[in-house]
Amino acid sequence: MTERTILDQLSYKELPAVLVSATLPDDVPFGDDPLDELAALAESAGMYIVGKAYQNVEHINPRTYIGKGKVGEVARLVEETEAAVVIFDHELRPNQQNALEDEIKANVIDRTELILAIFNQNVRTRQAKVQVQLAQAEYELPRLKNLWTHLERQRGGLGAVGGAGERQIETDRRLLRKRITKLKKELFEIGKRRVIEVERRHELFQVSIVGYTNAGKSTLMNALTGEGVFTEDKLFATLDTRTCVWKLPDHKVLLSDTVGFIRDLPHRLVASFHATLEEVLHADLLLHVVDASHPAAVEMVEAVNGVLKEVGAEDRRTLMVFNKVDRVGDQPTLTHLHNLFPEHMDVSARTGVGLRELADKVQEVVEERETALDWTFSAGNGKLLAYLQQHGKILNLEYEDSQVHVKALIEPRYYGPAAAMKDG
Ligand SMILES: Nc1nc2c(ncn2[C@@H]2O[C@H](COP(=O)(O)OP(=O)(O)OP(=O)(O)O)[C@@H](O)[C@H]2O)c(=O)[nH]1
Ligand SMILES: [Mg+2]
Incomplete structure (x- = not known):
């Protein structure tokens, strides 16, 4: 292993996958099917879903996460469907991942690894790349053995890591530690340059778009500014920050679009994206974009607010923007959102409904100050x-x-x- 990491070499594209969810008594339901979001994530990584398994558990099994009987059931499902990957909708400890792979006889990955794989596929700018590489390296360090097993399985090997493999893992571990130090240093340097850039731009009122992944942030940015930012019906299509000028009726402001948030975002991932989120910390106004047509819209708002708090931006002046209203029939979700957030704008970035009113409202905020x-x-x-x-x-x-x-x-x-x- 030199510059590339093992996760770079693993590709989940076009692999059949089985999804597994365990629900604890206090878990808050997220949408109708607890595996909907994991399915969207897996599809964003290029996999296709061949099976799903659910279990209500009283407590997490320290060895296998789910109960023993359920592990057997998943193993049979994998055999029947010839699935190559089993994805758990939770963070697994390396020892749990090991035990599960022994019993299920397939690659077992968790939600974090899946998100990292998507990040890795979608990364474009240098800064985002370094951020993703750092998050990956930190994830890989305690899991090198599993990753080697994955790689051997993908290449049609027997999946066993023998003596030579063990020595290789030791070498990799050393290289990985060195790499983490190097990446942190590079990120620090990029961050310093960025702070200067952000400060230099402080001439204009800054508006930042934030929101759950796939809420329509980039589509809104394009609709408001005519900019050609990349959008896609996939999670984490945007990983880096783009800023451009937004002309309001009587004012010019800067509008930034950035990486989307997701619930249970692992802390180290948030930390590695700190530099990207810098933009949010400097904004005069946040537009919190919500996919109002999504059944879990309210939970998504809460997840976003959680991340904003984590990065220290919870006190920013924020305007709630309920997007995709063209797709909201007569849903109680929108009424519920309206009641929760009396100060809001309803828009459709796709049809253009409400965009004029949004510009007027933002102008009002600029003028208030x-x-x-x-x-x-x-x-x-x-x-x-x-x-x-x-x-x-x-x-x-x-x-x-x-x-x-x-x-x-x-x-x-x-x-x-x-x-x-x-x-x-
Ligand atoms: N029906 C409808 N679809 C929309 C609307 N706005 C965005 N979309 C669609 O929603 C999907 C996601 O849009 P993006 O703009 O890429 O979402 P994003 O929030 O930037 O997502 P990430 O960058 O992946 O976090 C795309 O397929 C868009 O075409 C809208 O107002 N109505
Ligand atoms: Mg985007």
Whole structure:
């Protein structure tokens, strides 16, 4: 193993998969079928689903996660369907993964590994790539043995890791640790550059789109700005941040689209995306986009709020944007969302419904923050007048002798520099 990691070499494309869900007594239901989201994730990674298994459990079995009888049932299902992969809708510990693979005789992966595989397929920019590689390397470290077994199975080997394999794993472990250090350093460097970029852009009001994966964030960004950002009916189509100018009726603001969130996002994944989420931390306003046509929309909102809290952005001014209203029939979900979030906008990024109203509303928020000024200064101070015209909204302008009277609205960030020009 050199630059590429084992997960890079594993491809789940076109593999038949069996999905497994275990529900604990206190688990909050997420949609009608608890395996719907895992199925969408597996399909986003290019797999196809050949079977599903469910179990209600009182507690997690420390050795195999699900109960012994259920393990046998999954093993039979795998045999019947010739599934190559079994995906658990939970995070498995390496020892659980080992025990399950011994008994089921197929590759067993968990939700995190599946998400990492999708990230790996969809990554485009250098920063996102380094973030994904770091998350992967940290995931791989305690699981190298399993990953080697997977690789051998995929290549038609016997799946057993012998003595030579064990030595190889030791070497890999050392290389992986070195790699983690290197990636962290690179990420830190990219992060430093990014902070400078973000600060430089601070001239304009910043709006960031956040939301659950597949909510329609990129489609909305395109509809509002005419930008050609990539969109797809797959989870995690976007992994990096794109920013462009959004022209409101009387203002120009910056609009950013970024990586989507998902429930139970492992902490280290959130951590590795911190630099990407930097944008969110700097935003003046968040547009929280929700797929209002989804049966689990309310749970998705909660999951997103959980991640926002984790990255320290829970106090940002936020506007709820209920998207895909073209697909919402007469669903109680939308009414429920309206009751929960009285300040909201209903839109369809696809048909364009509500986009004009959204622009007006955002403009209102921009203007709410403006300070009114009523100044008299020398008509010779052309620089100040030009500054106010460029960064503010002139309400009234009168010349009298060699003086000028100006009434204007200006954002707080421009007030200081303008005042300095007036006095200086
Ligand atoms: N019916 C309908 N579909 C929509 C609407 N907005 C987006 N979609 C579809 O929803 C899917 C996901 O859209 P994206 O814009 O890629 O979603 P995203 O939130 O950027 O997703 P990720 O980047 O994967 O997190 C695509 O198939 C879109 O065409 C809408 O208003 N109505
Ligand atoms: Mg997107």
